[in-house]
Amino acid sequence: MILDNLKKIEDQVSSSCVKSGRNRSEIKLIAVSKTQPVDIIQEALKAGLKDLGENKAQELRDKAELVKGDFYWHFIGHLQANKVKYIINTAEYIHAVDSIKLAEEINLKAEKINKKQNVLLEIKTSDEPAKFGFELEIDIFNAADFCKKSSNLILVGLMTMAPYSDDEKLIRNCFARLRQIKDNLNRNGLDLNELSMGMTNDFQFAIEEGATMIRIGTALFGNR
Numbered sequence: 085m086i087l088d089n090l091k092k093i094e095d096q097v098s099s100s101c102v103k104s105g106r107n108r109s110e111i112k113l114i115a116v117s118k119t120q121p122v123d124i125i126q127e128a129l130k131a132g133l134k135d136l137g138e139n140k141a142q143e144l145r146d147k148a149e150l151v152k153g154d155f156y157w158h159f160i161g162h163l164q165a166n167k168v169k170y171i172i173n174t175a176e177y178i179h180a181v182d183s184i185k186l187a188e189e190i191n192l193k194a195e196k197i198n199k200k201q202n203v204l205l206e207i208k209t210s211d212e213p214a215k216f217g218f219e220l221e222i223d224i225f226n227a228a229d230f231c232k233k234s235s236n237l238i239l240v241g242l243m244t245m246a247p248y249s250d251d252e253k254l255i256r257n258c259f260a261r262l263r264q265i266k267d268n269l270n271r272n273g274l275d276l277n278e279l280s281m282g283m284t285n286d287f288q289f290a291i292e293e294g295a296t297m298i299r300i301g302t303a304l305f306g307n308r
């Protein structure tokens with residue numbers, strides 16, 4: 085089932101790449117394996133997936149004990165500072181850094197194990213009330229600056245979630261905004277390359293707006 089789903093997703097990724105003049109190799113497909121049991125994860129790895137996304141710290145810690153191989157773990161969920169310790173050893177990327185306090189704790193824990201930790205800042209690009217992330221430009225710049233000055237953080241990009249909606253324009257605006265913020269930061273001395281945006285319902289729009297990391301669960305594994 086995963087192979088069939090993956091083929092369908094790859095067809096859609098390709099068509100969005102063609103439509104926007106992009107190259108497939110610019111885009112990482114992150115298989116969001118949250119709630120999936122180990123045997124299903126093994127199946128995803130067998131299908132050739134190289135990036136797995138989890139959103140709960142203890143779940144990632146436990147799965148990382150059980151699933152080993154030639155792939156990368158991405159922590160994509162909201163992370164509390166006191167749970168950084170569960171994922172610091174295994175997460176190649178931490179996508180949703182949404183406070184300076186969290187960035188500080190990640191830097192501290194990474195320093196302890198002598199690791200340079202890839203992080204992305206989560207940005208709130210819509211006005212949905214219950215979303216995490218930096219919103220004001222000044223806060224975004226301060227957070228980026230903090231990461232840049234932190235010895236054990238590598239700020240590689242930005243992450244966002246568009247609202248669950250069938251309003252294409254609204255969704256595209258969120259993704260376009262993330263790209264603009266990245267460009268703006270880069271004009272001010274940063275060097276960000278990654279845009280983590282797009283899930284099952286909107287990854288084609290995300291690719292067309294510049295995504296370099298898409299996070300797909302349902303389309304790959306079925307309903308959770």
Ligand SMILES: *Cc1c(COP(=O)(O)O)cnc(C)c1O
Nearest residue numbers: 116139160283284299300301302
């Ligand atoms: C669950 C989750 C996804 C994947 O969502 P699907 O709609 O199942 O593809 C992507 N990003 C984050 C942050 C998630 O929590």
